[in-house]
Amino acid sequence: MDQDKNIQKDIQNENNKQHSKNISSWGKIVGLALGVVAVVAVVILVAVFLHSPYISVPGDYRSIQEAIEAAGDGDEIVVEPGLYYEQIDFLGKDITIRSTDPEDPGVIAETVIDGRRRGSVVTFQNGESENAILKGMTIAGGTGTRDTLVHEYEGEEYVEDSYYGGGIYISGNSSPIITLNVIEGNEIEHDKSAGGGIAVLDNSNPTISGNTIEYNKSFNGAGIYTWKSDPLIEENILRENDARNYGGGIFIDFEANPSISVNDLHNNRSTSGGGIAVFYANPLISGNTVNNNRSIWYGGGIAVFDASPTIENNDVSNNSARNNGGGLALAEGSSPDIINNTIMENYTEENGGGLAILEGSEPNVIDNIISENVVLLGGGGIYIKESSPLIEGNNIVENLVQQDGGGIAILTDSSPLVTNNVIDENTAGRMGGGAVVHGNSSPVFEDNTISNNTAVASGGGLFVQRSTITMERNVISDNMAQGELADLPGSGGGIILVANSTATILNNEFTGNIAVELGGGVVAFDDSVIELKENDFIANEADEGGAFIGFGEASIERSDPDDNTYRDNVPEDLEEDEDNNDQ
Numbered sequence: 001m002d003q004d005k006n007i008q009k010d011i012q013n014e015n016n017k018q019h020s021k022n023i024s025s026w027g028k029i030v031g032l033a034l035g036v037v038a039v040v041a042v043v044i045l046v047a048v049f050l051h052s053p054y055i056s057v058p059g060d061y062r063s064i065q066e067a068i069e070a071a072g073d074g075d076e077i078v079v080e081p082g083l084y085y086e087q088i089d090f091l092g093k094d095i096t097i098r099s100t101d102p103e104d105p106g107v108i109a110e111t112v113i114d115g116r117r118r119g120s121v122v123t124f125q126n127g128e129s130e131n132a133i134l135k136g137m138t139i140a141g142g143t144g145t146r147d148t149l150v151h152e153y154e155g156e157e158y159v160e161d162s163y164y165g166g167g168i169y170i171s172g173n174s175s176p177i178i179t180l181n182v183i184e185g186n187e188i189e190h191d192k193s194a195g196g197g198i199a200v201l202d203n204s205n206p207t208i209s210g211n212t213i214e215y216n217k218s219f220n221g222a223g224i225y226t227w228k229s230d231p232l233i234e235e236n237i238l239r240e241n242d243a244r245n246y247g248g249g250i251f252i253d254f255e256a257n258p259s260i261s262v263n264d265l266h267n268n269r270s271t272s273g274g275g276i277a278v279f280y281a282n283p284l285i286s287g288n289t290v291n292n293n294r295s296i297w298y299g300g301g302i303a304v305f306d307a308s309p310t311i312e313n314n315d316v317s318n319n320s321a322r323n324n325g326g327g328l329a330l331a332e333g334s335s336p337d338i339i340n341n342t343i344m345e346n347y348t349e350e351n352g353g354g355l356a357i358l359e360g361s362e363p364n365v366i367d368n369i370i371s372e373n374v375v376l377l378g379g380g381g382i383y384i385k386e387s388s389p390l391i392e393g394n395n396i397v398e399n400l401v402q403q404d405g406g407g408i409a410i411l412t413d414s415s416p417l418v419t420n421n422v423i424d425e426n427t428a429g430r431m432g433g434g435a436v437v438h439g440n441s442s443p444v445f446e447d448n449t450i451s452n453n454t455a456v457a458s459g460g461g462l463f464v465q466r467s468t469i470t471m472e473r474n475v476i477s478d479n480m481a482q483g484e485l486a487d488l489p490g491s492g493g494g495i496i497l498v499a500n501s502t503a504t505i506l507n508n509e510f511t512g513n514i515a516v517e518l519g520g521g522v523v524a525f526d527d528s529v530i531e532l533k534e535n536d537f538i539a540n541e542a543d544e545g546g547a548f549i550g551f552g553e554a555s556i557e558r559s560d561p562d563d564n565t566y567r568d569n570v571p572e573d574l575e576e577d578e579d580n581n582d583q
Contacts, residue, residue, distance in 0.1 A: 053074055053075045053076055054075075054076050054078055055067045055070065055071055055075055055076070055077045055078070056077075056078055056080065057077060057078070057079045057080065057084075058080060058082070059080070063084065063086055064077065064079060064084055064086060064088050064097065064113065065086055065087075065088050065089070068088060068089070068090060068091055068093065068095065068097070069091070071093060071095045072093070072095075073093055073094040073095065073131070074094065074095070074131075075093075075095045075096075076095065076096040076097075076098065077095060077096065077097045077098070078098060078099075078100060079097065079098065079099055079100070079111055079137065080100060080111070081099070081100065081107060081110035081111050082110070082111065082112075083112050083114060084112065084113045084114065085114050085116050086113065086114075086115075087115050087118060087119050087120060087121055087122075087123070087142075088113065088121070088122055088123070089122075089123040089124075089125070090122075090123070090124050090126070090128050090132050090176070091126060092126030092127055092128055093128070093132065094128065094129050094131035094132050095131075095132060095133075096132075096133040096134075096135065097133070097134050097135070097137070098133070098134075098135040098136050098137070099111040099135070099136035099137055101136065102135045102136020102179075102180045103136070103180070104136075107136065108136050108137065108138055108180070108181070108182055109138060109182065110138075111136070111137055111138060112137070112138040112139075112140060113137055113138070113139055113140070114140050114141040115139075115140070115141040115142040115143065115166075115167075115186075116141055117141055117142075117143045117187075118143065119142065119143060119144065119145055120142050120143075120144055120145045120164075120165045120166065120167070120168065120169035121139045121140070121141065121142035121166075121167050121168065121186070122134060122139055122142075122167065122168045122169070123145065123165075123168075123169045123170075124168075124169070124170045124171070124172075124174040124176045124204075124206070125169065125170075125171045125172040125174060126172060126174065127172055127173050127174055128174045128175065128176045129175055129176075130175050130176065130177055130207065132174075132176040132177070133176065133177045133179070134168070134176065134177070134178050134179070134181060135177075135179050135180050135181070136179075136180045136181065137181050137182075138181065138182045138183075138184065139167040139168060139181055139182070139183045139184070139186070140167070140183075140184055140185045140186065141185065141186065142165070142166035142167045142168075142186040142187075143163065143166055143186070143187065143188055143189075144163030144164050144165055144166045144169065144186075144188040144190070144193060144195070144199070144218075145163060145164055145165055145169045146161075146162070146163050146164075147161075147162075147163075147164050147171065147201065148160070148161045149161075149164075149201065149227055149228075151228070151254050151255070153254070153280065160192050161192075162188075162190050162191065162192040162193045162194070162219070163188045163190045163193045164188075164193065164194050164195050164199035164201060164225065165195045165198060165199030165201075165225075166186030166187060166188045166195065166196045166197065166199075166216060166217075166218060167183040167184075167186040167196070167197045167198055167213075167216065168183065168197070168198045168199070169195075169199055169201075170198065170199065170200045170201065170204045170206050170229075171199075171200075171201040171202045171204060172202055172204070173202065173203050173204060174204045174206065175204060175205040175206050175207075176206050176207075177206065177207045177209075178198070178206055178207070178208045178209070178211060179207070179208075179209050179210050179211065180210045180211065181211045181212075182211070182212045182214070183197045183198060183211055183212070183213045183214075183216065184197075184212070184213070184214045184215050184216065185215050185216065186216045186217075187216065187217040187218070188217070188218040188219070189217075190219070191219055192219050192220070193218045193219045193220070194218055194219060194220040194221045194225035194227070194251065194253070195218060195220075195221050195224065195225030196216030196217045196218035196221070196222040196223065196241065196243075197213040197216040197222065197223045197224055197238075197241065198213065198223070198224045198225070199221070199224075199225045199226075199227075200224070200225065200226045200227070200229045200231045200256075200258075201226075201227050201228065201229060202227070202228060202229065203228055203229055204229045204231070205229060205230050205231055205232075206231045206232075207231070207232045207234075208224065208231055208232065208233045208234075208236060209232070209233075209234045209235050209236065210235050210236065211236045211237070212236070212237045212239075213236055213237065213238045213239075213241065214237070214238070214239045214240050214241065215240050215241065216241045216242075217241070217242045217243070217244075218243060218244075219243065219244050219245050220243055220244075220245050220246045220247055220251045220253070220277075221243060221246065221247040221250060221251030221253070221277075222241035222242050222243040222247065222248050222249070222268065222270070223238040223241040223247075223248070223249045223250055223265075223268065224238070224249070224250045224251070225247070225250075225251050225253065226250075226251070226252050226253060226256040226258050226281075227253045227254055227255075227256055228254060228255050228256060229256050229258070230256065230257045230258055230259075231258045231259075232258065232259050232261075233250070233258055233259065233260045233261070233263065234259070234260070234261040234262050234263065235261075235262050235263065236263045236264070237263070237264045238250065238263060238264070238265045238266075238268060238275075239264075239265070239266050239267050239268065240267050240268065241268045241269075242268070242269045242270070243268075243269070243270040243271070244270070244271065245270065245271050245272070246270060246271065246272050246273050246277035246279065246303070247270055247272075247273045247276060247277035248268030248269045248270035248273065248274045248275060248293060248294075248295070249265040249268040249274070249275045249276055249290075249293065250263075250265070250275070250276045250277070251273065251276075251277045251278075251279075252276070252277070252278045252279070252281045252283045252307075252309075253279050253280070253281065254279060254280050254281060255280065255281060256281045256283065257281060257282050257283055257284075258283045258284075259283065259284045259286070260276070260283055260284065260285045260286070260288060261284070261286045261287050261288065262286075262287045262288065263288045263289070264288070264289045264291075265288060265289065265290045265291070265293060266289070266290075266291045266292045266293065267292050267293065268293045268294075269293070269294050269295070270294075270295050270296075271295060271296045271297055272295050272296070272297045272298040272299060272303045272305075272329070273295060273298065273299045273302060273303035273329075274293030274294045274295040274299065274300045274301060274319060274320075274321070275290040275293035275299075275300075275301045275302055275316075275319065276288075276290065276301070276302045276303070277299070277302075277303045277304075277305075278302075278303070278304045278305065278307045278309050279305045279306065279307060280305070280306050280307055281307050281309065282307065282308050282309055282310075283309045283310075284309070284310050284312075285302070285309055285310065285311045285312070285314060286310070286311075286312050286313050286314065287312075287313045287314065288314045288315070289314070289315045290302060290314055290315065290316045290317075290319065291315065291316075291317050291318050291319065292318045292319065293319045293320075294319065294320050294321070295319075295320075295321045295322075296321065296322045296323070297321070297322065297323055297324060298321065298323070298324045298325060298329035298331060298356070299319075299321060299324070299325045299327075299328055299329035299356075300319030300320045300321035300325065300326045300327060300346060300347075300348065301316040301317075301319035301325075301326075301327045301328055301346065302314075302316060302327070302328045302329075303325070303328070303329045303330075303331070304328070304329070304330045304331070304334045304336055305331050305332045305334060306331075306332040306333055306334060307334050307336065308334065308335045308336055308337075309336045309337075310336065310337045310339070311328070311336055311337065311338045311339070311341060312337070312338075312339040312340055312341065313339075313340050313341065314341045314342070315341070315342045315344075316328060316341055316342065316343045316344075316346065317342060317343070317344040317345050317346065318344075318345050318346065319346045319347075320346065320347045320348065321347075321348045322348065322349050322350075323348060323349060323350045323351060324348065324350070324351045324352060324356045324358065324383075325346075325348060325351065325352045325354075325355060325356030325383070326346030326347045326348035326352065326353045326354065326373060326374070326375065327343040327344075327346035327352075327353070327354045327355055327373065328343065328354070328355045328356070329352070329355075329356040329358065330355075330356065330357050330358065330361040330363055330387075331356075331358045331359045331361060332359050332360070332361075333359065333360040333361055333362075334361045334362075334363065335361065335362045335363055335364075336363045336364075337363070337364045337366070338355075338363055338364065338365045338366070338368060339364070339366045339367055339368070340366070340367045340368060341368045341369070342368070342369045342371075343355060343368055343369065343370045343371070343373065344369065344370075344371045344372055344373065345371075345372045345373065345374075346373045346374075347373070347374045347375070348375050348376075349375070349376045349377065350375065350376065350377045350378055351375070351377070351378045351379065351383045351385070351409075352373075352375060352378065352379045352381075352382060352383030352409075353373030353374045353375035353379065353380045353381065353399055353400070353401070354370045354371075354373035354380070354381045354382060354399065355370060355381070355382045355383070356379070356382075356383045356385075357382065357383065357384045357385070357387045357389050358383075358385050358386065358387060359385075359386055359387070360386055360387060361387045361389065362387065362388050362389060362390075363389045363390070364389070364390045364392070365382070365389055365390065365391045365392070365394060366390070366392045366393050366394070367392070367393040367394065368394045368395070369394070369395045369397075370382060370394055370395065370396045370397075370399065371395065371396075371397045371398050371399065372397075372398045372399065372400075373399045373400075374399070374400045374401075375400075375401050375402070376401070376402040376403065377401070377402065377403050377404075378401065378403070378404065378405060378409045378411070379401060379405045379407075379408060379409030379436075380399030380400045380401040380405065380406045380407060380426055380427070380428070381396040381397075381399035381406070381407045381408055381426065382396065382407070382408045382409070383405070383408075383409045383411075384408065384409065384410045384411065384414045384416055385411045385412050385414060386412050386413050386414060387414050387416070388414060388415040388416055388417075389416045389417075390416070390417050390419075391408070391416055391417065391418045391419070391421060392417070392418075392419050392420055392421065393419075393420045393421065394421045394422070395421070395422045395424075396408065396421055396422065396423045396424070396426065397422065397423075397424045397425050397426065398424075398425045398426065399426045399427075400426070400427050401427070401428050401429060402429040403428070403429055403430045403431075404428055404430050404431040404432050404436040404438075404463065405428060405431075405432045405435055405436035405463075406426030406427045406428040406432065406433045406434065406435075406453055406454070406455070407423040407426035407433070407434045407435050407450075407453060408423065408434070408435040408436075409432070409435070409436050409438075410435065410436065410437045410438070410441045410443050410467075411436075411437075411438050411439045411441060412438070412439040412440070412441065413439065413440050413441060414439075414441040414442075414443065415441065415442045415443060415444075416443045416444075417443070417444050417446070418435075418443055418444065418445045418446070418448060419444075419445075419446040419447055419448065420446070420447045420448065421448045421449070422448070422449045422451075423435065423448060423449065423450045423451070423453065424449065424450075424451050424452050424453070425451075425452045425453065426453045426454075427453070427454045427455075427456075428453075428454070428455045428456065428457075428459075428463075429456050430455065430456060430457045430458075430485065431455055431457055431458055431459045431463035431496075432455055432459045432462060432463035433453030433454045433455040433459065433460045433461065433479060433480070433481075434450045434453035434460070434461045434462055434479060435450075435461075435462050435463075436459070436462070436463045436464075436465075437462065437463070437464045437465070437467045437469055437501075438464075438465045438466060438467060439465075439466060439467065440466060440467060441467040441468075442467060442468045442469070442470075443467075443469055443470075444469075444470045444472075445462075445469065445470065445471045445472070445474055446470075446472045446473055446474070447472075447473045447474065448474045448475070449474070449475045449477075450462070450474055450475070450476045450477075450479065451475065451476070451477045451478050451479065452477075452478045452479065453479045453480075454479070454480050454482060455479075455480070455481050455482065455490075456482050456484050456485060457481065457482070457483060457484070457485045457489070457490060458481045458483070458489065458490060458491045458492050458496050458515075459481060459491075459492045459495065459496040460479030460480040460481040460482075460492065460493045460494065460513060460514070460515065461476045461479035461492075461493070461494045461495055461513065462476075462492075462494070462495045462496070463492065463495075463496050463498075464495065464496065464497045464498070464501045464503065464528075465497075465498050465499045465501060466499045466500060466501060467501050467502075468501065468502040468503070469501070469502075469503045469504075470503075470504045470506075471495070471503060471504065471505045471506065471508055472504075472506045472507055472508070473506075473507050473508065474508045474509070475508070475509045475511070476494045476495065476508055476509065476510050476511070476513065476521075477509070477510070477511040477512050477513065478511070478512040478513065479493055479494055479513045479514075480493055480513070480514045480515075481493050481496070481514070481515040481516065481517075482516060483515070483516040483517050489516075489517040489518070490515050490516035490517045491515050491517050491518035491519050491523045491525075491542075492515055492518070492519045492522065492523045493513030493514045493515035493519065493520045493521065493540060493541070493542060494510045494513040494519075494520070494521045494522055494540065495521070495522045495523075496519065496522075496523050496524075496525070497522075497523070497524045497525065497528040497530060497554075498524075498525045498526050498528060499525075499526050499527075499528070500526060500527045500528060501524075501528045501529075502528065502529045502530075503524075503528075503529070503530045503531070504531045504533075505522065505530060505531065505532050505533070505535060506531075506533045506534060506535070507533070507534045507535065508535045508536075509535070509536045509538070510522070510535060510536065510537045510538070510540055510547070511536070511538045511539060511540070512538070512539050512540065512541075513540045513541075514540070514541045514542070515541075515542040515543075516542070516543065517542065517543050517544070518542055518543065518544050518545055518549055518551070519542050519544075519545045519548055519549045520540030520541045520542035520545065520546045520547065520569060520570070521537045521540040521545075521546070521547045521548050521569070522547070522548035522549075522556075523542075523545060523548065523549050523550070523551070524548075524549075524550040524551070524554035524555070524556055525550075525551050525552055525554055526552055526553070526554065527552070527553045527554065528550075528554045528555075529554070529555045529556075529557070530548075530550070530554075530555070530556045530557065531557045532548065532556060532557065532558050532564055533558070533559060533563060533564070534563050534564065535564045535565075536564070536565045536567075537564060537565065537566045537567070537569055538565075538566075538567045538568060538569070539567070539568040539569065539570075540569045540570075541569065541570040542570075542571075544571070545571075546569030546570045546571045546572055547564075547566050547569045547572070
């Protein structure tokens with residue numbers, strides 16, 4: 001029995017020894033693991049402390065591109081003042097590249113990336129997000145990146161193979177922030193090139209804000225070009241940019257719908273759209289100053305082609321075009337909303353000192369000030385041809401045309417609705433101080449004030465030729481047909497109709513209109529027909545027909561009994577003349 005107990009005791013002792021060894025081994029393993037963890041933690045902490053998100057150029061890297069290649073998302077590359085001859089690509093990284101003080105114009109001017117005319121200076125083409133930022137640099141000497149843009153328009157495929165983005169090239173669904181930079185002196189010489197300063201292509205949506213974009217050149221969009229993209233373009237200065245075709249300052253092209261807000265565009269030049277050109281796109285153009293820009297064919301300030309932008313709250317002044325819209329031109333079936341703008345002191349030789357509406361366009365022109373614009377031929381304030389706009393609630397005042405249509409010219413199969421406007425103090429060197437209507441047009445004038453307009457020859461208020469008009473509830477007052485041209489006598493202080501025209505004149509007030517020869521209020525010639533109902537004729541004056549008069553085969557129709565009223569017209573004689581026409 002004692003022997004068995006001794007055996008069990010020995011076995012227990014061996015087990016205890018083995019257990020102690022196991023505990024010792026596990027302790028060593030755990031200790032080793034903890035040591036490894038501690039070492040890794042130390043390495044990580046050292047790496048964290050050693051890595052700085054701020055990379056200096058040239059302090060850490062000689063070139064900006066080397067710094068980009070070394071950087072990771074979230075890093076900030078700070079570029080010291082200097083001249084850097086290189087082209088840079090953000091490589092899809094969400095990094096910031098900035099000068100040492102992006103708020104200081106002096107620092108920006110001294111921190112220059114010069115592309116040496118070897119391509120785009122800065123490139124975003126790998127889906128960079130809004131966390132990729134270029135800030136407070138000067139970008140110069142760029143000549144663009146070759147690209148091919150393909151789209152269909154009206155059933156036909158268009159392929160544009162050229163160079164884009166002299167200063168900055170943005171493509172491939174990229175949406176960086178471009179802010180507080182000076183982008184200047186970039187030039188792309190190739191035909192059909194676009195975006196001398198910046199090109200935004202291929203579903204990219206960058207924010208371009210607070211930059212100065214100047215002295216850039218390209219075929220289209222010398223300052224900024226957008227194609228199939230929706231950037232935010234705000235609070236930039238675009239000046240002295242020169243496009244050989246469309247958009248001296250900005251060209252919005254093909255299905256691009258950017259927001260263009262609170263920019264200052266001045267002294268830019270192009271063939272069409274000196275400040276801004278829009279083609280087949282629907283941007284918002286709001287709160288901009290568009291001054292002193294120039295074009296040759298369409299729109300000294302803004303030109304719109306086959307597009308429906310919203311153009312609101314802009315100052316479009318002191319622009320010039322050789323033809324078609326000193327301030328704005330709308331063509332090729334455009335239907336924009338033009339609301340609450342100041343369109344003032346613009347000039348063109350032909351067709352619309354302030355605004356030209358052409359080629360089947362149907363805009364809504366609402367609540368604008370259209371004032372002091374000048375044209376040699378056709379519509380001092382507004383020129384309308386082959387179009388049917390809504391002209392509502394505008395102040396069309398003090399515009400000047402050397403020939404016809406001081407306030408508005410309505411020509412060639414046009415059918416506008418002209419309602420609730422003030423058409424005042426406009427001057428025509430020949431016909432139609434307030435408006436001229438010609439060429440099988442059929443406008444409707446409702447609830448307007450047409451006053452104090454002057455025609456040097458005939459039609460102080462309106463001159464109507466080979467057209468049909470409807471006039472309802474207008475105040476037509478104090479207009480004058482001066483008759484100062486020897487072969488064009490001063491007839492129709494308020495309205496004159498000639499050459500087979502027709503008018504329905506209902507419930508208007510004719511007051512104080514003067515014609516030096518015929519028809520203080522209204523005169524009709526040459527087989528024209530006027531229906532007069534429920535109008536007031538007060539203190540109108542002419543040599544013959546103080547209220548109204550008809551000549552030749554003209555017919556003036558009134559109700560029986562006459563429901564028009566007459567007071568203080570000179571002369572007041574309403575007896576029929578020798579040709580049995582009312583007067």
